[in-house]
Amino acid sequence: MQVDGKHYRSIWTERVSGQVQPLVCIIDQTRLPHDFSVLEIQSLDAAVGAIFNMQVRGAPLIGAMAAFGVYLAMQVDASDSGLSAACEKLLQTRPTAVNLRWALDEVNRVLSLVKEQDRVSASLQFAEDLCMADIDMCASIGEHGLALIKTVYAKKPANGVVNILTHCNAGWLATVDWGTALAPIYKAQAAGISVHVWVDETRPRNQGAYLTTWELNNQGIAHTLIVDNAGGHLMQHGLVDMCIVGTDRTTRSGDVCNKIGTYLKALAAYDNGVPFYVAAPSPSIDWTIRDGLAEIPIEQRSRDEVAKLNGMNAQQKASLISIVPDHIQIRNDAFDTTPARLITGLITERGIADANETDLLALFPEQA
Numbered sequence: 001m002q003v004d005g006k007h008y009r010s011i012w013t014e015r016v017s018g019q020v021q022p023l024v025c026i027i028d029q030t031r032l033p034h035d036f037s038v039l040e041i042q043s044l045d046a047a048v049g050a051i052f053n054m055q056v057r058g059a060p061l062i063g064a065m066a067a068f069g070v071y072l073a074m075q076v077d078a079s080d081s082g083l084s085a086a087c088e089k090l091l092q093t094r095p096t097a098v099n100l101r102w103a104l105d106e107v108n109r110v111l112s113l114v115k116e117q118d119r120v121s122a123s124l125q126f127a128e129d130l131c132m133a134d135i136d137m138c139a140s141i142g143e144h145g146l147a148l149i150k151t152v153y154a155k156k157p158a159n160g161v162v163n164i165l166t167h168c169n170a171g172w173l174a175t176v177d178w179g180t181a182l183a184p185i186y187k188a189q190a191a192g193i194s195v196h197v198w199v200d201e202t203r204p205r206n207q208g209a210y211l212t213t214w215e216l217n218n219q220g221i222a223h224t225l226i227v228d229n230a231g232g233h234l235m236q237h238g239l240v241d242m243c244i245v246g247t248d249r250t251t252r253s254g255d256v257c258n259k260i261g262t263y264l265k266a267l268a269a270y271d272n273g274v275p276f277y278v279a280a281p282s283p284s285i286d287w288t289i290r291d292g293l294a295e296i297p298i299e300q301r302s303r304d305e306v307a308k309l310n311g312m313n314a315q316q317k318a319s320l321i322s323i324v325p326d327h328i329q330i331r332n333d334a335f336d337t338t339p340a341r342l343i344t345g346l347i348t349e350r351g352i353a354d355a356n357e358t359d360l361l362a363l364f365p366e367q368a
């Protein structure tokens with residue numbers, strides 16, 4: 001998507017003269033929205049750090065970064081033990097988003113069929129293909145979601161605006177391009193439909209405030225930042241037509257684990273009769289489990305994310321402030337699970353499914 005009128009992906013490779021292998025580049029998401037900074041990821045450890053420290057984040061992008069992490073590892077040690085050590089290290093970075101495990105399982109499967117001397121080129125090809133597949137999936141999710149937005153738009157008075165609430169960042173920064181939850185919104189804009197997005201700030205890390213507003217602003221889409229607790233109130237007053245959020249892990253029965261606070265939005269939407277959709281590319285579906293509440297590991301993150309806030313001070317200098325004294329006890333669960341019964345539909349790359357096993361399997365019969 002666009003940054004100052006130039007097309008960017010969230011992760012890409014660059015061939016540089018004098019370097020045998022292409023470099024892996026990312027946008028450092030910990031510096032947005034105040035600073036647009038591109039980073040070269042030059043080693044497995046740098047890839048591990050980028051995922052752990054959330055310079056890259058969002059389930060699909062974590063999977064893509066992991067694939068490139070294996071590519072960087074293969075340049076140093078392409079043996080079987082080098083491969084499994086690299087995968088193990090990457091797998092430990094973030095436990096909730098299943099795309100990480102999916103990408104590592106896939107790259108392992110592909111590389112185990114390839115001779116050691118060919119593993120650098122094969123892993124690069126794998127990572128590039130994964131990125132292209134991710135872009136295609138997100139574009140398809142955008143088209144399927146667009147049909148839903150069109151239906152809402154058709155019921156509006158002339159010159160109406162479709163108001164969509166989203167949580168966290170499930171835009172192009174969280175994927176390779178397009179995004180999942182934001183892809184239908186970008187497609188709606190291209191189709192000439194007026195959309196306005198309510199952006200949950202998404203404490204504690206503020207992905208909504210820092211990243212989603214940045215994306216939407218770059219793309220020229222009307223949006224308003226709201227505090228996390230405002231969504232229910234706006235729904236009660238008829239100001240939200242639909243919710244679209246992303247997912248870090250969806251079970252085969254349609255439970256959705258996503259950024260903390262998603263569940264409360266789904267409850268409010270249910271109570272107010274507001275459709276609640278989840279944009280769910282298939283690599284985010286964990287076909288091995290059914291019970292999201294019992295079976296999905298919830299990442300516990302540092303107290304600093306809750307106790308401190310990042311921002312610009314009056315002198316336009318990046319600064320970190322504490323909002324509570326150090327002795328305050330803090331718990332920081334990064335994700336929650338929304339039960340399938342609260343979800344109106346799952347927007348996958350193959351179409352829209354009701355959030356249940358039968359409907360999901362109708363779209364993905366190979367998982368039966």
Ligand code: MRU
Pocket residue numbers: 057058059060097167168169170171174175179180181207245246247248258259334
């Ligand atoms: O902790 P994050 O920023 O990686 O969490 C991201 C989310 O919860 C997204 O909604 C989810 O990964 C879907 S991204 C297309």
